[in-house]
Amino acid sequence: xxxxxxxxxxxxxxxxxxxxxxxxxxxxxxxxxxxxxxxxxxxxxxxxxxxxxxxxxxxxxxxxxxxxxxxxxxxxxxxxxxxxxxxxxxxxxxxxxxxxxxxxxxxxxxxxxxxxxxxxxxxxxxxxxxxxxxxxxxxxxxxxxxxxxxxxxxxxxxxxxxxxxxxxxxxxxxxxxxxxxxxxxxxxxxxxxxxxxxxxxxxxxxxxxxxxxxxxxxxxxxxxxxxxxxxxxxxxxxxxxxxxxxxxxxxxxxxxxxxxxxxxxxxxxxxxxxxxxxxxxxxxxxxxxxxxxxxxxxxxxxxxxxxxxxxxxxxxxxxxxxxxxxx
Amino acid sequence: xxxxxxxxxxxxxxxxxxxxxxxxxxxxxxxxxxxxxxxxxxxxxxxxxxxxxxxxxxxxxxxxxxxxxxxxxxxxxxxxxxxxxxxxxxxxxxxxxxxxxxxxxxxxxxxxxxxxxxxxxxxxxxxxxxxxxxxxxxxxxxxxxxxxxxxxxxxxxxxxxxxxxxxxxxxxxxxxxxxxxxxxxxxxxxxxxxxxxxxxxxxxxxxxxxxxxxxxxxxxxxxxxxxxxxxxxxxxxxxxxxxxxxxxxxxxxxxxxxxxxxxxxxxxxxxxxxxxxxxxxxxxxxxxxxxxxxxxxxxxxxxxxxxxxxxxxxxxxxxxxxxxxxx
DNA sequence: CCCCCTTGTGAGAGCGCTCTCAGCCAGCAT
DNA sequence: ATGCTGGCTGAGAGCGCTCTCACAAGGGGG
Numbered sequence: 001x002x003x004x005x006x007x008x009x010x011x012x013x014x015x016x017x018x019x020x021x022x023x024x025x026x027x028x029x030x031x032x033x034x035x036x037x038x039x040x041x042x043x044x045x046x047x048x049x050x051x052x053x054x055x056x057x058x059x060x061x062x063x064x065x066x067x068x069x070x071x072x073x074x075x076x077x078x079x080x081x082x083x084x085x086x087x088x089x090x091x092x093x094x095x096x097x098x099x100x101x102x103x104x105x106x107x108x109x110x111x112x113x114x115x116x117x118x119x120x121x122x123x124x125x126x127x128x129x130x131x132x133x134x135x136x137x138x139x140x141x142x143x144x145x146x147x148x149x150x151x152x153x154x155x156x157x158x159x160x161x162x163x164x165x166x167x168x169x170x171x172x173x174x175x176x177x178x179x180x181x182x183x184x185x186x187x188x189x190x191x192x193x194x195x196x197x198x199x200x201x202x203x204x205x206x207x208x209x210x211x212x213x214x215x216x217x218x219x220x221x222x223x224x225x226x227x228x229x230x231x232x233x234x235x236x237x238x239x240x241x242x243x244x245x246x247x248x249x250x251x252x253x254x255x256x257x258x259x260x261x262x263x264x265x266x267x268x269x270x271x272x273x274x275x276x277x278x279x280x281x282x283x284x285x286x287x288x289x290x291x292x293x294x295x296x297x298x299x300x301x302x303x304x305x306x307x308x309x310x311x312x313x314x315x316x317x318x319x320x321x322x323x324x325x326x327x
Numbered sequence: 328x329x330x331x332x333x334x335x336x337x338x339x340x341x342x343x344x345x346x347x348x349x350x351x352x353x354x355x356x357x358x359x360x361x362x363x364x365x366x367x368x369x370x371x372x373x374x375x376x377x378x379x380x381x382x383x384x385x386x387x388x389x390x391x392x393x394x395x396x397x398x399x400x401x402x403x404x405x406x407x408x409x410x411x412x413x414x415x416x417x418x419x420x421x422x423x424x425x426x427x428x429x430x431x432x433x434x435x436x437x438x439x440x441x442x443x444x445x446x447x448x449x450x451x452x453x454x455x456x457x458x459x460x461x462x463x464x465x466x467x468x469x470x471x472x473x474x475x476x477x478x479x480x481x482x483x484x485x486x487x488x489x490x491x492x493x494x495x496x497x498x499x500x501x502x503x504x505x506x507x508x509x510x511x512x513x514x515x516x517x518x519x520x521x522x523x524x525x526x527x528x529x530x531x532x533x534x535x536x537x538x539x540x541x542x543x544x545x546x547x548x549x550x551x552x553x554x555x556x557x558x559x560x561x562x563x564x565x566x567x568x569x570x571x572x573x574x575x576x577x578x579x580x581x582x583x584x585x586x587x588x589x590x591x592x593x594x595x596x597x598x599x600x601x602x603x604x605x606x607x608x609x610x611x612x613x614x615x616x617x618x619x620x621x622x623x624x625x626x627x628x629x630x631x632x633x634x635x636x637x638x639x640x641x642x643x644x645x646x647x648x649x650x651x652x653x654x
Numbered sequence: 655c656c657c658c659c660t661t662g663t664g665a666g667a668g669c670g671c672t673c674t675c676a677g678c679c680a681g682c683a684t
Numbered sequence: 685a686t687g688c689t690g691g692c693t694g695a696g697a698g699c700g701c702t703c704t705c706a707c708a709a710g711g712g713g714g
Binding site: 332333 | 699702703
Binding site for chain 2: 661662663664665666668669670671
């Protein structure tokens with residue numbers, strides 16, 4: 001009834017525990033006929049090693065945690081970033097024969113839970129996917145002696161390894177595209193100033209404008225659709241003559257599109273719009289949204305690679321401008 | 328350097344291992360002054376129990392797996408179902424002091440991985456969130472002796488406990504709303520016939536129409552936006568005089584809206600449209616989409632409750648029609 | 655006074671596994 | 685014959701914890 005143990009398998013195969021262990025773990029120093037006999041016993045009994053016992057002696061868990069340090073509502077919104085990261089991490093972990101454990105640490109209670117879980121030996125390392133660069137969780141885990149890799153440059157000045165996407169460069173390329181297509185009064189709807197992505201994309205916008213000697217026109221949003229609508233409305237009030245807007249997220253761009261339509265502006269005729277993220281809805285927007293795509297799957301792969309190979313340097317991945325019809 | 332053990336804590340507090348264990352596990356039979364001393368030692372050393380050792384002896388893992396038996400791309404699309412389930416399960420598990428481990432089992436390789444992981448004693452039970460009612464995973468796990476609860480009625484005739492949402496009733500209410508507002512030729516874009524949600528929503532549509540003696544007009548989609556577009560296009564060809572359509576998912580409804588616009592039909596003037604799911608984009612559609620909302624968080628809670636309290640009967644949750652402008 | 659209970663503590667077994675180390679048996683050189 | 689490999693296998697310790705059980709100490713009741 002209960003799960004068979006090594007002992008049982010050994011008895012059935014007529015060998016010792018040690019030999020079964022060797023076979024199960026793929027040791028090469030086992031005679032062929034014994035290996036076959038053991039494998040048959042394993043199958044007949046449906047033996048699966050007890051991971052707790054194994055971990056206890058090896059001090060390894062053969063699994064890694066992927067922690068989303070955000071409220072679930074954000075993680076599973078239309079934002080394709082998380083999905084891509086999960087896919088990438090899974091792929092790489094698979095290749096290394098490690099199990100991925102997803103954890104949500106949205107609340108402070110969640111932080112504590114994650115800390116307990118990861119320090120109790122359940123995992124060999126942690127990938128923290130946090131949008132807030134000042135998140136205390138990565139540092140806290142590192143202090144506990146757990147290998148940690150961050151998705152997104154940490155703002156805390158910690159020296160933890162991280163994988164980030166070139167937000168500055170992505171924003172620059174978007175604004176440059178606007179400039180090159182003859183736009184002259186280019187506004188931006190920036191992301192929240194406490195998130196790395198918000199900060200860096202604004203920096204990119206500023207960089208590109210500075211190079212061209214143009215004035216910046218800024219509204220602040222929080223990456224949501226509603227804040228994009230409001231930001232755009234305010235921008236139109238501030239500077240009715242603007243002819244382009246770079247939104248730091250597609251959701252905000254979608255909101256901006258709506259505000260523009262309401263204000264009677266035509267896109268891209270009167271105002272060009274570029275977003276950021278390339279969400280699934282972007283190609284279906286009216287007009288289809290020009291946006292900056294990020295290599296999210298690649299990001300996941302790099303994250304896992306960094307965790308599995310300690311000591312390697314942090315990585316910054318390039319973006320790609322996807323030109324559709326809105327700009 | 329290495330993590331402190333019970334032994335270390337015991338030495339520091341000047342008591343035995345057993346006593347420390349008692350304190351850590353909240354036994355009441357420990358003298359107050361000793362309890363305090365032990366707790367201080369625990370804190371000073373930053374002691375966290377080794378979960379592997381604990382599981383080994385207790386045969387419990389104090390965590391449950393939430394398995395998504397779908398490709399990640401589906402799980403993290405705009406579909407709010409999964410997000411809600413995760414939230415609900417997390418909340419309930421939290422209350423029971425259990426850890427939730429999310430796992431993706433999209434591929435057959437993933438199935439195998441999940442099976443190994445869950446049978447190796449990592450978790451006390453599994454919630455399988457699968458959209459495909461004929462998914463073999465739940466039954467396979469159950470055969471291994473692991474407690475399993477399914478999200479969505481299994482199609483395999485297995486007697487596993489499940490939590491489902493009243494898809495039939497939801498579809499019925501949508502179609503009845505159409506009927507009541509005077510629509511006479513009501514078509515549907517159904518979901519895939521191999522998914523419970525697809526089957527049941529079609530049944531609901533048929534039920535409501537049968538009651539009113541009207542003819543059914545059916546196209547088959549796969550819940551995606553593109554299939555909604557195609558389904559609608561085909562429907563308009565089949566029956567140009569239709570004046571309403573019930574799409575079995577919001578994404579398909581969004582695609583249908585697009586097809587309708589392209590065909591010069593006005594919504595809801597010429598054709599009324601109702602979707603299903605109430606995705607985040609639904610209120611922002613043009614026109615805002617009338618749809619059927621599901622109590623997804625509640626579903627998650629019930630799922631966890633069922634897993635934690637074996638023997639309780641399966642649950643079917645009601646839906647809610649959200650009337651916006653498209654119908 | 656002893657006996658019995660109650661209350662609190664420690665000793666020790668053992669969960670299922672890995673891994674070191676010793677041992678065994680060829681086979682071959684000495 | 686003896687010694688020495690080298691290739692395989694088994695014995696046994698021990699990972700960090702829980703939990704049973706024995707036991708010590710103290711306090712009534714007979």
